[in-house]
Amino acid sequence: CLSKFTELEELGETELYNCPTCKKKQRSSKKFWIRMLPNVLCLHLKRFKWNDCFRSKLDVHIGFPIKDLDMSPFILSNIVSISMISIIIRDLKILLKHTIQHGTRNSCGSSIYDLAAIIVHHGNGVGSGHYTSYATHHDSCWHHFNDSSVTICNEDTVLKSKAYILFYIRRQFFSINGSTT
Template sequence: MGGNNSKLGLDKALAESKDNIYGLENFGNTCYANSVLQALYFCQPFREKILQYASQLPEDAEENLLTCLAELFAQINSMKKRTGAVAPRKFVNRLKKDNELFRSYQHQDAHEFLNYLLNQACELLEEEEKRKRGGAPLPPGSPSPRTWVHDIFQGKLVNETRCLQCETVTRREEEFMDLSLEIDQNCSLTSCLRNFSATEMLDKDDKFFCDHCCCLQEAQKRMLIKQVPTCLILHLKRFKYMEMQGKMRKLMYRVVFPLELKLSNTTADAVGADSMFSLAAVVVHVGSGPTHGHYVSLIKSHNTWLFFDDESVAGIDESQIQSTFGSTQEYGSNNTDHGYLLFFERSGAKTSIVS
């Protein structure tokens, strides 16, 4: 995917930014981690916070997944040479020690790894905050501490259910770190988001218990975004269990995603509803099935796009992102590079969407 101009693209990125651009060594099918780590490293708000965290770590800090991640990012950031490759051995060893799911050399899911890493980071930061309070519990009814990881990635959904008998609307809020979107053949990211928030009918055996009516009633429900995160992660659900076949399979569907995005499935009073998002990274699954394959990432560093394939780094043209949309044909296509995780950073601009 690097193309003939890969060296030129990499030189351009090095000239236009102060970023160090490093590949990550693969320790036996750890591409799922490498691709996500690159996306997080080039997520500017996250990198700034974790480097700040790394600078404040005491020398005798107890090792955990977050400290290993901070040390890895600090190592890349402090390299005197602008480009090369590093070995995230300490981080990978800690990951395998903490979670048996990642101990084997089998193909792993990048989305599962991302969820685990962000949730662990939040838990570890919350534990640190608790230790600072001397282990004292929070007062009853107090919300859990909000960490800088929450500030960057967490948004809020509201589940609205309208009883069709009494018209009472019940609202239930929940937080999210990423949104998982169902996909169809030859669709767009905006249509996936619309379907995510489409009104669903609750009837027959799936009626809603209305507290106002005190019985089961037909109802309509929908899910809307009430609070927009600073960095929005969208997960395209390319792996699906097929009951007829009795196994998981990969959906090769073509899903077009834009370089700029404005969310339309927000509540009227949503925080950040008018924000524009810019595509910052794409984690790509390469392969024809869910249990084998490879992960790479396409990442924007300032005004230049880069292609990361474990230790290898190349510059690419922005137009090459389209090659990860998928195939217009479900079968018989040689294209197995498909966008899987999309990282968008909120820019605050109010320009029209590029579709």
């Protein structure tokens, strides 16, 4: 999903770019990047779509890793173009200080994440249904939370669920002052 979300997209005829130099509408493309990674990464999967006048649920399984989600391919600072330098210039001081002190890649802290929790929507539509969650703690044991019921489950159960929101924790935290924990 992340690769699809961040791939280069050719914009259609209804989305032509108005060139300020030649004053003409031009075909163009767009691409999404992540400029700086957070310590807690929340991925909200699109589970509902519009069909004419109503929304319906997209009830397909989307695979996701429990361990070793590598976000480095999606970080803007790993692939910097000249036209993008003005966008990231204000972050350069922190990035350079961190790189000199800790010798990490172009992203502050680790770009590797591990899954900590997910939210799952059960039901057929937008206006109805029920939410449950799976979460783990330092002991690596997964728990399923369903209202007042909490049960222990295994990783396979988590991997087979149809996640709606995923919460990943960065392996090496980055603090505002440039230090890692």
